Amino acid sequence: MLSALPLLALDLKLDLNDPYLTQEPVAAERADSGPSGCLGAGEIIEERVLPARIDLRVRCPEASTLVLKMTYHPNWRVAIDGREVRPFMVSPSFIGFAVPAGSHQVSAEYRSTRLKTVLLVLGGCALLAVVVFRRRLARLEALFPSRS
DSSP, X not given: OGGGSOEEEEXXXXXXXXXXXXXXXXXXXXXXXXXXXXXXXXXXEEXXXXXXXXEEEEEESSOEEEEEEEEOOTTEEEEETTEEEOOEEETTTXXXXXEOSEEEEXXXXXXXXXXXXXXXXXXXXXXXXXXXXXXXXXXXXXXXXXXX
């Protein structure tokens, strides 16, 4: 049950001068159990940020919920030690997922649907067709000027 897990919250912020994300623990308390289990005890050992992908090595002495301060979308795929886990939305629209106790390799990757790729290609073809058609139309107008 996810509500029974302590919360490990990481506030990931993008520094445009630094190619890596930095983390700051977010102070949070749970009404039912006082301070959450991994706050202050959990840590990010290593991180790598790529376009549409984040790789982290995290450590926490208790099973926790890891919160990535990035906009949630169902196309995010999260794997812990190579095994896919199901992410869920944490208010206000951040990515959350359960992490077992110990040290783990976490990968979060956004994978767009095939429909978006097909629509992008179709849009590019339509744009190219408009450019080619306008050039041909301009040539025809130069050959046959209108007499009005």
